[in-house]
Amino acid sequence: MFDLGPHAGFIWLSYLAAALCVAGLVLWVWTDERTQRRRLADLERRGIRRRSAQHQDQDKQ
Amino acid sequence: MAELSEPQTMRTWRVSTLANPTAFMRLSGKLLPWLIAIMLVLFAAGLTVAFRAPPDYQQGETVKIMYVHVPAAWLSMGCYTIIALSSAGYLIWRHPLADVSAKAAAPIGAVFTLLALVTGSLWGKPMWGAYWVWDARLTSVLILFFLYLGLIALREAIDEPGRAGRAAAILALIGAVNIPIIKYSVNWWNTLHQPASVIRADGPAIAPSLLWPLLIMASAFTVLFVVLHLKAMRAEVLRRRCDAMIAVRVRGNAAQESAAGEAMSHV
Numbered sequence: 001m002f003d004l005g006p007h008a009g010f011i012w013l014s015y016l017a018a019a020l021c022v023a024g025l026v027l028w029v030w031t032d033e034r035t036q037r038r039r040l041a042d043l044e045r046r047g048i049r050r051r052s053a054q055h056q057d058q059d060k061q
Numbered sequence: 062m063a064e065l066s067e068p069q070t071m072r073t074w075r076v077s078t079l080a081n082p083t084a085f086m087r088l089s090g091k092l093l094p095w096l097i098a099i100m101l102v103l104f105a106a107g108l109t110v111a112f113r114a115p116p117d118y119q120q121g122e123t124v125k126i127m128y129v130h131v132p133a134a135w136l137s138m139g140c141y142t143i144i145a146l147s148s149a150g151y152l153i154w155r156h157p158l159a160d161v162s163a164k165a166a167a168p169i170g171a172v173f174t175l176l177a178l179v180t181g182s183l184w185g186k187p188m189w190g191a192y193w194v195w196d197a198r199l200t201s202v203l204i205l206f207f208l209y210l211g212l213i214a215l216r217e218a219i220d221e222p223g224r225a226g227r228a229a230a231i232l233a234l235i236g237a238v239n240i241p242i243i244k245y246s247v248n249w250w251n252t253l254h255q256p257a258s259v260i261r262a263d264g265p266a267i268a269p270s271l272l273w274p275l276l277i278m279a280s281a282f283t284v285l286f287v288v289l290h291l292k293a294m295r296a297e298v299l300r301r302r303c304d305a306m307i308a309v310r311v312r313g314n315a316a317q318e319s320a321a322g323e324a325m326s327h328v
Contacts, residue, residue: 005122007187014180018129020287021176025169029292036299040306048306 080119080158082298089291096288103281110275123187127276130180132282133173137205138240140170140286144212145237148230158294160226161301163233164216165293169286178202189253197246197252201239208236222301 004011089220117124120261144166181199182192193199212229219225247256258266265272 004125005116007121007123010183010187011125014126014129014183017179017183018133018176020305021133021172024287025172028168029289029296032296033292033299034202036303039303040299043303043306048310050302050306050309 064194080156082158082161085158086295086298089295090156093288093291096284096291100281100284100288103277107274107281108279111278114274115270117271120188121218123184124271126180128278129272130177130184131275132279133180134177134202135279136282136286137170137174137177137202138243139175139238139283140166140290141205141208141233141237143290144233148233151226152230152234157301158298160230160293161297162290163230164226165297166290167209167212167216167229169289169293173207174202174206174209178206185253186200194253196252196254197250198243198252201243201246205236205239205243208239212236222304225231234312261310 111125111128114125144163147159147166149155151163178199181202185194186192187252196307212233214227215229215232220227245256246252247254267275
């Protein structure tokens, strides 16, 4: 199964490149979403609200 | 004008509901765990059958590079098609979620295109004797990679998000002409790259023992792309919410300062 013949190096390098690309993308999207979530939570903690939320508040009053 | 029939009304309601960012966040949050599970199962199955697949009668074991190269190449074009459709949606309907989709897909498409180029090079060296040749297929895919970089750079260069979105959408639609050129380059010009062997009018030209691992790996990569795109879109929706909140606060502070300045001038 893992005896890949005389060009094994090219095959393993291709799979390594694929693994690195996928790992890089996964790390980027997960980190980006977590960073934005923290940013949003921080803004809400400081009392800053979205315009739509402010309109909702005005409607209630 | 005739009134909308019941099915038409329902369809419009569904599309607009899905296009609402809050509904998108809720629905994608529910879908993602299932998609990740399906993706992991597909990758486990795909890699197992790929490494158990027999060698090709001409290319030997190097045909195993096909199981990562071809899905990456398909996704490089598929991702650009999604960007072009999203861009058209943004320019026509000005829906922010279409712009979010186009923006989020660009870096993912760039990485898949780079992967297709790198694995193609690593496959080319043992089969053609060269890592790179300036033929139609390879060159048109390299142009696609530069188009992705151009889309990303253009957005970074324009501060105002609305203008950045419109400029990137126009560039994406102009660049879409490259997609059929890539697809048919192997038919239109003499090239070292082999012609299409899976998506053909007369059916696939690959033996089933090599075709099945390819189809499973292509499905795994496609689900991976959907997962990455949804996650990147979620991050972008959150980023825009944060930016909008900061803009509201800045405008509020500016209005207060100007009112205070006016009051002071009357004293």
